Amino acid sequence: MRQPLKNPRSVLHALLPFGAGTPEVESLQSYFCRLAVSHSVSISALSREIAEMFGWEFRQRREWYSGNLNGLGEVARNWSSAISALTGVAQLNRHTLLPWHTVIAQTGLSRHRSHWCPQCFQEDIESGNTPYFRLAWDINAVNACAKHKSGFEHVCPGCGQSNARHSSAYVTPGWCAHCGTFLGKSKETIPATPADIWKSIQVGHMLAHQGNNQSDADLDKVIEALAAIIERMDSGIYAHFAARIGLSKSTVHNWLKGGGAPTLAAYLRIAAVAGISLPKLLMGDLTGWEPPAKTEIHQLSLSFPKQPKNRHNHNRDWDAIRAELVSMSKLPAPISLLEAARRLDLDVRLLYLNANKEARILSSRWKEYIQRRGNQTRENAKEAIKAACQDVLAEGKAINLREIEAKVPREILNSVDGVIDLLQQIKAEILEE
Secondary structure (H helix, E strand, O other): OOOOEOOOOOOOOOEOOOOOOOOOOEOHHHHHHHHHHHOOOOHHHHHHHHHHHHOOOOOOOHHHHOOHHHOOOHHHHHHHHHHHHHHOOOOHHHHOOHHHOOOOOOOOOEOOOOOEOHHHHHHHHHOOOOOOOEHHHHEOOOOEEOOOOEEOEOEOOOOOOEOOOOOOOOOOOOEOOOOOOEOOOOOOOOEOOHHHHHHHHHHHHHHHHHHHOOOOOOHHHHHHHHHHHHHHHHOOOHHHHHHHHOOOHHHHHHHHHOOOOOOHHHHHHHHHHHOOOHHHHHOOOOOOOOOOOHHHOOHHHHHOOOOOOOOOHHHOOHHHHHHHHHHHOOOOOOOOHHHHHHHHOOOHHHHHHHOHHHHHHHHHHHHHHHHHHHHHHHHHHHHHHHHHHHHHHHOOOOOOHHHHHHHOOHHHHHOOOOHHHHHHHHHHHHHHO
16 A cells, blocks of 8 residues: 655655554554655665764664664654654654653563564555554563454564564565565464453553653652552552562662652553553543552452562473473474463573473474465465466456456465465466366
8 A cells, every 4th residue: 555645845755654642553663664665775774874864873773673763762762853854744752652751661661572463464454554563562561462362473474483573674564574474464363361451451551642642751740649559558658569569669669769760560560459540650640549449459460470570590490391391392282482481481592591402392393383384375375376367267368466366365365475476387387287
């Protein structure tokens, strides 16, 4: 779909960003990728050109690939301002997390591994829109799509590689950066947990709020609100409130007395326990809020750990973990190593370091499964295209892509790479018969 221009006189194409003021707001990284595509240049080339215009030091691929472009630091501030100036599109900072830069700590905020929701990409295509990356997908606290109530995907359904979203000089959101496979292919989805869905909904409310609210958050108001919550729920006793949300007393003390901002994960804990929406908490707005009774406290607060989890090796029973990995490798439906790590609440790197053999078996099984599924998908598409070719010939018409597109559903054509090459192969096979 051709994207309309908002201001043809701008230095760069004034593409309209997607999802402003909604939970599905487009990330600045996605906008930048689409901007490069619209100019038919690589991301590196466009980055270098913009950096030279503003006299910045350019580091190859660093800003867009690392995820900092969507964050709440200096990189996001500089690049959102620069791209707005060059495109004439205002408020691109609201396609990052900059509106919350004073109230949310950067620690653990951004997700460094690329994730996406295949069903969102598929809906983009089916509705005739351009696929794009949602800002929520790059927030570490978000592990599921609230709209489809399913977990994210992190490997290409065609080639099985991770970092399929943007590990390339040329990136078209919605297609694998390695092999070009459409990332919205239908597949078995993993149902999200109620806790993950709730967190995704709350972050979605936060993102919608930042697009509709013109004033940024104020840390002083947030601290006042936190003090009021602690006073009304635990008589102002930090230790009791810290135990309630599963964090240390010193952490809570640092927020109220040391001037430190809570992490997004901490805000979600507080929101769940206090029965307040995340946007209202981040804005320090307690209008209409009353402390919930014990029976009314959000049930998802029970899913938060009472104490911070220690991920050091010496606190893990690796024999038991290896046994769990062996069991997972024998499940009827293969799972990825990343999913296994999520179920075990471990980092994938720790699995490779301490259970290398079991981790590789699980990873190999998953890649074989992805490969088989890709091959089967291609065979199914080939059969459908061949049948359409035979129908076209029976009608006395010449076989071409336009005729095939009229007879084969779009989702089948999108499920294979190199559809033109496949069509030529089928035509040759039909002529030989």
